[in-house]
Amino acid sequence: MDKKTLTERDICTKFINPALEQAGWDLQAQVREEVSFTAGRIIVRGRLHTRGKRRRADYVLSYKKNIPIAIIEAKDNNHSLGDGMQQALAYSDALDAPFVFSSNGDGFLFHDRTGLFGKTESTLALNEFPSPDTLWALYCRYKGIDQAAARQTVEQPYYDDGSGRSPRYYQTVAINRTVEAVARGQNRILLVMATGTGKTFTAFQIIWRLWKSKRKKRILFLADRNILVDQTKNNDFKPFGQAMTKVSNRTVDPSYEIYLSLYQAVTGSEEEQNIYKQFSPDFFDLVVIDECHRGSAAVDSAWRQILDYFSAATHIGLTATPKETREVSNIDYFGEPVYTYSLKQGIEDGFLAPYKVVRVDIDRDLQGWRPSKGQTDKNGELIEDRIYNQKDFDRNLVLEKRTELVARKVTEFMTQTAPYQKTIVFCEDIDHAERMRQALVNLNPQRVQENRKYIMRITGDEQEGKAELDNFINPEERYPVIATTSKLMTTGVDAQTCKLIVLDQRIQSMTEFKQIIGRGTRINDDYNKHWFTIIDFKKATELFADPDFDGDPVKVYSPRGDDPINPDDEHAPEDEQPDDMLGDEAGTYDVDPEEEWSSDDTPAGDWNNTNDDPPKRIKYVVGNVEVSVIAERVQYLGPDGKLITESLKDFTRQQVKERYATLSDFLRRWNEADRKQVIIDELAEQGVIWDDLIKEVSKKLGAEPDPFDVICHIVYDQPPLSRKERAEQVRKQNYFNKYEGASKQVLNALLDKYTDAGIEPIEDVKVLTLAPFSQIGAPMELLQAFGGKPGYTQAVKQLEDELYQQTS
Template structure:
């Protein structure tokens, strides 16, 4: 047997698998081949999308089903023993597996990241691969897992038989947390981007700690009813009869898993007695969801419940740990046990990418000043000063500004999808209501179809709040547009939200991340793979802040006397307390720094006349407002927004690979599949959708991607797909075919004209009309003498399509 002629798969089956079996590894339960690490970054093309190639580890070895401890990267025998090592080390980083191997079938190169085996890298013969017990003993020594902790660490995940298993980052988060708790750590913080499955991760952590009897009574705390109910009915459902939801009534101590709102167990003295019906040592574990909110503040009423159950282990979950001079998650919970960022989630293909449309309004940037003695529509004398973006809709309302924003939103939706789920974030409840009215008036036909096309969903109004479940339910079309302020900033699982409108001035990075998180979920069933942000108040400038996707840094100063910034957008205005609690405001609640309800707007909901010391909000209806700048920004492959001209960016990226037109033509003509080049450029950040549209406007018809690149990058005159197809027909190209083959080739050229190069490069196109009417796939392929003949004919057609440019 010539080993050099074997494929990589042959090397795995003939050499690596036998070596693992000989070492004592159970191939069925301990060895995962072709382990999917990522899904592949989503690449958007118009209303279609594709994915970059997913990352897959050749082998992941688990001591128990849930604990990856070793990675093997396999290569064919034409590679050296260590050629796969760097790739394997990258998988080791992702999976927290400290033992790393590379093999070409001759043996193994072993890289030990624990420093316990001997040299960092050692060459092993095929029969020298370490046994599971050997590596597990080293792993336990490396992690400091003693005999007592071992039972907890080895406890398996919950498995419902559906095949759903934790993703790689969830696996790492769960394992690190369980190991830390098993070793006695009592304060832990997990930071995971919105949409990455924090609740499922929390469930698996609790399940393993509960089943192993490490923790017997657990309290899960959230700050919104919808979060508690979603958790109880979905991810936590397997706890069954062992689980209950705490209410403002007498508690039943016979359960083991308790879910509760902060507000259900704090507040007035009477309500505080609810949690005091439990003894301070009743709970072994308290898990705090969205811990960046009330529990972050040292003097918060919500912190009191954590202090009361201080003997329990506390685990904080958040996408956005709050780190300011006044409050700190890290000060309480410690440095994060694990962090999984939005940028990484998008790169891995688990979160949806986005594009930003920045719209600047003249009054926002230039400001507006009332004339001397000018009054508003209510007869209020307007304070004489310059009002700008910071003031609009908080202290001064320009009616025509609201109408213009609503008009741009409606225009965007009409051009893309008028039924895409949309959240419009406004300054306060009054602004949300005015925006609702403006959108209703601009979309009379949609509203006539269903009055719930536009709904204000805020905490003060039951009719709108009752529609929140329908808005986030993918199966419900209505409401389509939700205007809101604070209620939908966090924890709302809007899987199909494709448009986020920012008409709210946001300075808090915490709140900005939460709002962006409303769009990052992917839903394959409803074709939700990316989203758009329409920004009217420069909020997306925060994307450029290093803190946007950086690790949380503790800046908290205990005992700080610094006043709370009245413009802190993460605080919750008095008029929106109900939005934060998502329920009735408990009797006896007082708004203020000691209440657990934060405040930032002394003027309250509408400002009114300023009674009670609040500031006045003025309403002006005769000031013209216009758009002075509008630009689109794209998320580049490095996770940063592309702010330069899209054409300039494209020229730069393409010329990095193809310095001259000849270089590009040579690669294009040599490629077996043209689509591979298109995909490759998309992964480099080429935005085909908008480039094609721009060139298509000049042509009056849609161009081929080939012409888009030749025109934009190399200044060549472009042709449309229709023009290229007509040139092929004028050359009498099909005269060499007859019968079924000629019919198929004609239809392929039509398919190219209508849909582009991608579909004709797939044999599966023969399953679609009109090919399916000509015969079966096998019959059509056999007409060309078999698949090689058919593939050659398609390649020949492509050569003819592009030959005149070459």
């Protein structure tokens, strides 16, 4: 047998699989082949989308199901033994598997990341592959779980309902690292996972394995919003069945094992309201804190008292946005995260939706506005004489025409794109949210007449709006379409189909910004939700450029003895807000229940973190000041996870020239490609925004160009042709004269299809099942007109050569 003639798949079947079996690996239970572990980055094409390549490991080896311990990357025998090693190491990084192998069928190159095997890299013969027990024993030593009780905990299988649903790769890593940390005896654990990546399902699997292994027998799951507790109980935690209960604000029943509770349901300012004290301090041996960046993060919060009371238990904190300020620190309490899965990584893997940003700059925001001497507002209040700017608008001073302008821009965008796309408009406070609702209602009379709930204010102070929150987040409910809000919808709102986020709110807290962006990141295939748009009126998206936006949390907490904790200008803690995010059991407040007070809002000496209510702030209302948009630009999410800040043309030139330095290089690759669509898709993965580039060149041509012409024109300064012009040039060459009958009809129809829809459909043989081809003959008959499928494929290739001949 000549190994050099064998395919990679042959190498796997004839050499690698027998070597694994000989070493004692169960090919059915312990070995998975060709494992795709990402979904493929979503690439947006106008209103359509496609997926980039999935990451795929040739082999993932597990001692127990869903605990990957080894990766094998296979190559055909024309490659060296170690040619696949760097690729395998990259998969090892993602899957958290410390033993890495590459093979070409002659043997294995073994890379040991534990440092326990001997040399870091060594060559093994085919019959020297390590057994499952050998690698598992090394894995347990490496992870510090080599005691019998610890191994029993870690080996406890996941919950499996038989539906085929299993944790995604990053959820698997998060679950395994957390269970391993508990098995080692670690009592404070932090998990950081981006919004929309399944923290609750991950928490369920962690609790399930610890509970089933009897490592943890009584568990408390804490959340700070009623809807989160109910969603958890009815969905992900449902398999706990009769062992689970929700704690009410009455007497507790100690006969259950899994308890779900709202912070506010078990605490209060009066001792009798502290229901949690009906449990003994050692009742729970595990406490899981959802959204732990909120109330429990602050040292002096009432909610932290619960954690202090159950301090003997293991505490696991879950958050998308760990809070790290000079006053508040998740890391100080829980320690460094055992695992972080970021928004950037989620988008790159295709599990989270990408976004584009429309930045709208308003003249008064940038230039400011000053009242004339003695000017009063609509309510007769004398307006303080100073310059008001973006920081003041809708907080200290209302320009009514500014509100109308924002509402008009939002309405225009929705009218041009999708009038019924779920939209959240984030406003400065409840008053601003109500004025924005009114402005939007007046600009959308027809939609509101269809259904008065087309636009709703959903804020913490008003039951009618709050009652519509469930309908807004329910994909099956059309109404409400637009929700104006302030704080209520910043966190914990699982709005799977939200396609538009409008920021008319000045956001200084990175935690809050991440939470707001998280409202749009979920993907819902059933409702065609694969990306979203952010319209930013207040420069909030400048935070995307902050290194902290998607980086690892950095501990900056520095307690100063008995100093009082004061809100910080740059990171005004939303935990201090008495808003209705706290859930149904929360109390009522005299102040705006969604207002966020920071030190720059507070008049000196009037309110300095005392128990007194903050002073009523005067908000001037001015109706006769003209406002206008002075700049508007679209920013796109680049392949590196950062917003493209240069012009789209400059970015495209840079990306394409990295692959094809000259026009000749590009033409050579284009002409050699069996399918042109492959090149188009490759460039899309590099960040080329085809839809917007095509629109730009179309304006110049008055007709739609081929992607080929877009690149030649924008990158290499060649004059572009429209698809119609290219098709007409082919017809002028009398190209079809060498064909007759059905084959000539098919090629003519293909050229028409190219003119109408571009290169992609004519490269797919399925086009023969559509009109007008179906009227010429059945697909098999049409293929036979070319002597069979190879002849048809060759004819399409020659047609493409003719289409692009005059440029090359």
